[in-house]
Amino acid sequence: MKPTRVLIPVEGLDPVSGMLHAAAPEVPGTATAVILAHGAGNDMDHPLLITVSEQLAGAGVTALRFNFPYKEKGRKAPDAQGTLVRTWRAVEAFVREGAGIEVDRLVCGGKSMGGRVASQMAAEWVLPAEGLVFLGYPLHPPGKKERLRDAHLYGLHQPMLFFAGTRDPLCDLDLLRQVLGRIQAPWTLETVEGGDHSFETPKSSGVSKEVVYDRIARKTVAWVQALS
Numbered sequence: 012m013k014p015t016r017v018l019i020p021v022e023g024l025d026p027v028s029g030m031l032h033a034a035a036p037e038v039p040g041t042a043t044a045v046i047l048a049h050g051a052g053n054d055m056d057h058p059l060l061i062t063v064s065e066q067l068a069g070a071g072v073t074a075l076r077f078n079f080p081y082k083e084k085g086r087k088a089p090d091a092q093g094t095l096v097r098t099w100r101a102v103e104a105f106v107r108e109g110a111g112i113e114v115d116r117l118v119c120g121g122k123s124m125g126g127r128v129a130s131q132m133a134a135e136w137v138l139p140a141e142g143l144v145f146l147g148y149p150l151h152p153p154g155k156k157e158r159l160r161d162a163h164l165y166g167l168h169q170p171m172l173f174f175a176g177t178r179d180p181l182c183d184l185d186l187l188r189q190v191l192g193r194i195q196a197p198w199t200l201e202t203v204e205g206g207d208h209s210f211e212t213p214k215s216s217g218v219s220k221e222v223v224y225d226r227i228a229r230k231t232v233a234w235v236q237a238l239s
Contacts, residue, residue, distance in 0.1 A: 012036075012068065017110070019077060021101040024094065025084075029077035029102065030055060031110060032068035042115040043239050044073045044106050045144070048099065048125025051089045054082040057122060059146060059210065059224050066228040072235055073112050077102050079125075095128045096137070103138060118235055120144030120172075123181070123208065127160060130171075134163035142238050143171045144231060147208050150182040150190065161190045170197040172234045174227055176206025201230050 014030040021027055045067050047060050055076040064074035079098050081090045089095070099119075107114050119133070119140040120126040126145040132138035151158050173191070175182050184202065191198050203223055205212035210223050 014064070014068075017075075017105070019102055019105045019109075021080070021098050024080055024097065027078050027080055027083050027098060027102075028055070029075050029105075030064070032064045032074040032076075033112070034067075034071045034073045035069050042113045043118065043235060044075065044112065044114045044116070045118045045235060046102055046106055046120075046129075047074065047076045047144070047146075048102075048119075048121035048129060049076070049078065049082065050121070050123030050125055050147070052087075053122065054078050058220070059227065060122060062221075062224040063146070063228040063231050066225075066232050067235065070232045070236065072232070073110075073114075075102065075106055075110070076121075089124060092128070095124075096132055099128060099132055099138060116141045116239065118142040118144060118238065120146065122146040123149045130167065131163050133169060134166045140169055142235065143167070143169050144234075145171065145173045146227065147175065147179060147210065148173055148182055148187070149208075150187055153180040156183055156186060159186065159190070164190060164194055167194070167196045170238060171199070172231065173198065173200045174203065174210070174230075175200065176203045176208065176210050176212075178205055179208045181208050199234060201227070203227070 014032045017029045018026040055078045060076045067074040119129040203210045205216050
């Protein structure tokens with residue numbers, strides 16, 4: 012099924028766009044929905060978000076990808092944290108109450124910044140998610156490994172799925188493994204050999220971006236299905 016474009020109202024702000032991938036009706040599914048947010052430098056139409064959403068829907072899991080306000084208006088600089096949080100809460104409310112779908116289990120996450128904000132909200136109990144998916148977690152700024160964005164992760168209780176490229180300048184793999192070793196909640200780490208922050212691999216690897224994205228999507232589907 013083709014996704015449906017939706018407008019999501021955000022209190023105090025203009026509506027934002029979303030693409031709702033309804034679960035394939037012919038596939039036995041669950042009342043699980045997955046919301047995916049984009050990273051700082053891209054939008055909801057990033058090919059990885061599309062691939063993951065399409066495969067989730069094909070497996071019987073409804074998925075929604077959405078824009079933050081700054082991308083909706085064509086700006087480059089990300090919104091302030093408060094605006095990102097307000098948008099996430101509006102999208103979560105839309106999926107549960109305004110999308111016309113049955114939801115009894117919600118998985119949240121996304122690419123880089125989008126997944127980070129979701130996890131911060133979940134740690135503060137303002138985003139009721141039963142699982143979190145990180146399509147490249149921004150553990151630290153480029154070249155600044157001492158500035159870890161990890162403090163809130165230790166307060167999470169939801170199962171978490173991390174994807175990390177071995178060449179990601181925003182997520183040193185050794186540091187990520189150390190962080191994960193201290194997390195109490197269940198977690199799964201999937202690595203992409205040679206992948207950067209967007210999981211693109213060197214041409215010499217002979218592995219196309221499309222193949223990598225397909226693998227990530229399949230593993231995400233399997234993990235979400237296991238939660239059910």
